[in-house]
Each structure stands twice: as C-alpha cells, then as structure tokens.
Amino acid sequence: MGKKNIYLVFSNTGTILAKCINYYTKDKYVHVSLSLDETFEKMYSFGRIYPRNPFIGGLVEENLKDGVYKNFQNSECIIYRVQVTDEQYVLLKKELDLFLKDQKKYKYSLLGLLGVIMNRPIKRSNRYFCSEFVSYLLIKSNIYDSNKIPSLTKPSDLLNINDKEFIYEGLTYEYKVG
Numbered sequence: 001m002g003k004k005n006i007y008l009v010f011s012n013t014g015t016i017l018a019k020c021i022n023y024y025t026k027d028k029y030v031h032v033s034l035s036l037d038e039t040f041e042k043m044y045s046f047g048r049i050y051p052r053n054p055f056i057g058g059l060v061e062e063n064l065k066d067g068v069y070k071n072f073q074n075s076e077c078i079i080y081r082v083q084v085t086d087e088q089y090v091l092l093k094k095e096l097d098l099f100l101k102d103q104k105k106y107k108y109s110l111l112g113l114l115g116v117i118m119n120r121p122i123k124r125s126n127r128y129f130c131s132e133f134v135s136y137l138l139i140k141s142n143i144y145d146s147n148k149i150p151s152l153t154k155p156s157d158l159l160n161i162n163d164k165e166f167i168y169e170g171l172t173y174e175y176k177v178g
Contacts, residue, residue: 004089005037006036007034007082010032012075017054029076044099046060046106046108051068058106059103077168077171077175081167083165084141084143110129112128115152133150135148
C-alpha cells in the first residue's frame with residue numbers, strides 16, 4: 001500500500017484576531033491550515049477571504065508567500081509533514097473537494113470561537129473556524145483520532161496528531177521549498 005504526505009501549517013500572523021486568540025489560549029500558533037503538497041501555494045483553511053479585510057471570512061485557499069502572510073511579514077509558522085495511506089488521502093481529498101465545490105456558501109464562525117472559550121460547542125450550518133475545519137477533515141479521513149469534537153478543537157490540539165515529522169519553524173517569508 002502506498003503512502004502520501006500532507007502538511008499541517010500552524011501560524012500566527014499577529015493580526016488583532018490572532019492576538020485575541022493568543023491572549024485567551026496562550027498558544028504560540030493560533031491558526032492552522034492544511035496543504036496537500038510541499039509548495040504551500042495552496043493551503044486550505046477558514047480565514048480572511050480578502051487579506052486586507054478582517055471582517056469577511058470563509059473557506060479560503062491560502063499561500064504561504066502571499067495574501068495575509070505577505071501583508072503580515074512577521075508571521076511565524078511551524079510546519080509538520082504527516083504521512084498517510086492512499087486510502088486516507090483519497091478520503092481527505094474527497095471531503096476537501098466537497099467543501100471546495102460549494103466554497104462560497106461557507107462562512108467564518110466567530111461565534112464558534114466563543115464556544116471554544118466557554119467550552120460549549122456553537123455549531124451553525126456552513127460555518128467553521130480554522131481548527132474546526134482541519135480537524136473535521138482529518139477525523140473524517142481517519143488521519144486524526146480525538147476525543148474532542150471539531151467545534152471545540154484549538155490549533156494546538158492538532159499538534160497531538162500522531163507520527164508527524166517536523167519540517168520548519170520560523171518566519172513564513174523565510175521558508176524555502178525543498
């Protein structure tokens with residue numbers, strides 16, 4: 001059976017929302033994205049649709065060298081590679097494609113973040129925050145096993161994923177592919 005790699009990118013851009021999340025969680029990295037390849041030109045998450053507008057959020061395709069990361073040059077990240085089976089990869093891609101098929105219907109769940117603070121899930125249809133989305137995809141594809149439901153999952157919880165391999169830690173703009 002073959003193996004494939006996926007990548008988890010944990011970051012902190014230093015935006016106002018990132019600072020608020022950091023204040024509550026005390027976690028260094030307050031955002032998480034999923035990449036299916038090591039170029040990080042396409043990373044998937046929930047965040048700002050328009051890099052300069054913090055008020056409109058949804059399902060986004062991020063790029064480690066562009067968008068929010070380009071606008072916030074002091075963004076820090078830590079990147080892990082996770083080896084998955086072909087079957088897990090196919091399941092992950094299928095779940096991701098379902099989201100991307102109707103990308104515009106998904107919105108950012110600011111209320112969901114409040115639910116994490118209160119330790120009470122606040123789930124609204126078609127609304128997610130970054131770690132809720134990534135954990136949902138990883139759980140549905142049998143890559144990540146957790147006793148925490150996605151709507152209460154913080155980015156730091158995903159650092160507990162098994163068999164991850166450290167790739168890089170530092171400023172996003174200093175990361176070199178390969």
